[in-house]
Amino acid sequence: MTQLSEVEIHLPPQTTTTGRADRIARETTGSVEVSPHSEAPSIEQLSQLVIDSSSLDLRALRLAVGAGSAGYFPNWSSSSWAVFEKRLRIGLPFNAAPPARHPFLRGALDRSVDPPPSRLTLARAERVLAEAERVGMAVDRVSVTRSAAVAITFIRVRRYGIFECDSDGDVVLTLTNRANDEEADAYVVAPGQEKAHLEKALSFLEG
Amino acid sequence: MVRARDEAIPAEEPLYRSISSDCINGEDILPQAIDLPRCSFNRSKHSIPEAVRTLRRPNDTGIVELLPRNLPPPVARASGSPYEFFAVDDPNPAEDPENDAHCEVRIKPQRAAFSKNHKVKKDVLAIAKNSGEEPEAAHSAALNPPNGSAPTRQLKLFAP
Numbered sequence: 001m002t003q004l005s006e007v008e009i010h011l012p013p014q015t016t017t018t019g020r021a022d023r024i025a026r027e028t029t030g031s032v033e034v035s036p037h038s039e040a041p042s043i044e045q046l047s048q049l050v051i052d053s054s055s056l057d058l059r060a061l062r063l064a065v066g067a068g069s070a071g072y073f074p075n076w077s078s079s080s081w082a083v084f085e086k087r088l089r090i091g092l093p094f095n096a097a098p099p100a101r102h103p104f105l106r107g108a109l110d111r112s113v114d115p116p117p118s119r120l121t122l123a124r125a126e127r128v129l130a131e132a133e134r135v136g137m138a139v140d141r142v143s144v145t146r147s148a149a150v151a152i153t154f155i156r157v158r159r160y161g162i163f164e165c166d167s168d169g170d171v172v173l174t175l176t177n178r179a180n181d182e183e184a185d186a187y188v189v190a191p192g193q194e195k196a197h198l199e200k201a202l203s204f205l206e207g
Numbered sequence: 208m209v210r211a212r213d214e215a216i217p218a219e220e221p222l223y224r225s226i227s228s229d230c231i232n233g234e235d236i237l238p239q240a241i242d243l244p245r246c247s248f249n250r251s252k253h254s255i256p257e258a259v260r261t262l263r264r265p266n267d268t269g270i271v272e273l274l275p276r277n278l279p280p281p282v283a284r285a286s287g288s289p290y291e292f293f294a295v296d297d298p299n300p301a302e303d304p305e306n307d308a309h310c311e312v313r314i315k316p317q318r319a320a321f322s323k324n325h326k327v328k329k330d331v332l333a334i335a336k337n338s339g340e341e342p343e344a345a346h347s348a349a350l351n352p353p354n355g356s357a358p359t360r361q362l363k364l365f366a367p
Binding site: 108111112113141143145146147149151153155158160162164166170172174176178183184185186187188 | 227229230232233234235237238239242263264265266329330331332333334336337338
């Protein structure tokens with residue numbers, strides 16, 4: 001455990017850190033400015049922090065900086081706090097993955113409050129997205145699921161091609177047409193087979 | 208005090224789950240809204256629908272409703288018994304210890320007991336998450352705005 005002197009989460013001047021907030025502070029190193037009138041710090045800002053995730057307690061952190069939106073952070077809604085906590089967790093060096101390159105994937109990670117997908121999951125998702133760009137397929141949705149998978153969705157009216165990159169690093173393509181009652185088709189996508197499956201999805205979607 | 212687990216969930220009891228707008232396209236709920244082989248819901252017997260919307264999930268502003276009688280039919284597989292859906296009471300689970308309304312929709316091989324250690328093939332899981340329903344059996348789900356006012360539209364739920 002680190003010493004109190006190493007605490008470098010900068011809180012508003014009036015803040016007193018007591019109780020559980022002290023515990024968070026003792027177990028946290030790094031530096032981040034938390035401005036009472038700004039948005040939550042970015043992942044890049046928080047990535048320098050070293051935090052014991054088991055001790056991270058959003059309620060205690062709120063106590064430390066005031067009463068949330070009613071205190072020193074008038075512009076922060078409850079969702080801002082949830083995003084802040086999520087970003088702190090993503091910022092943990094031991095499980096942090098490189099920043100996502102694809103803007104849709106970055107957006108999905110930013111919106112998600114669930115545990116971040118694994119490095120392997122993100123790598124497979126990036127590969128699908130990169131190959132989609134190469135074959136000229138515009139992705140419609142990218143989202144992070146509660147089970148830390150990344151779902152990449154192509155939509156044509158009620159036809160769906162969905163690549164789900166799961167927490168094991170496996171990728172499954174599902175092709176389904178909700179306009180009829182036919183059962184969906186599903187294919188396990190081996191590494192390196194992304195392009196072939198994207199073309200299969202394109203053929204289905206345009207069919 | 209933790210309530211006792213019910214032996215069965217009535218077929219007509221609504222179950223609720225929060226959902227993000229990312230998982231909705233028109234009338235369709237996308238399969239990524241569903242976790243399988245185990246998917247968490249809240250029982251209406253023990254909670255109100257809005258209880259599934261929590262500060263932990265600020266983006267999940269929608270609520271889907273499921274009746275156990277409308278669970279999809281069994282999902283066939285190349286070999287072995289088909290997988291069937293079932294709802295089971297699961298109050299105060301380790302991952303949500305304060306939630307005594309918690310229950311789960313699960314899949315298991317027909318005529319076999321459910322096992323958390325049973326591995327379902329990924330392509331079968333994907334098909335199960337996409338299981339459709341006959342239109343007349345489809346049930347509705349309300350997408351509620353964040354401010355908690357009246358539902359703005361009705362959605363057809365195509366997955367458990």
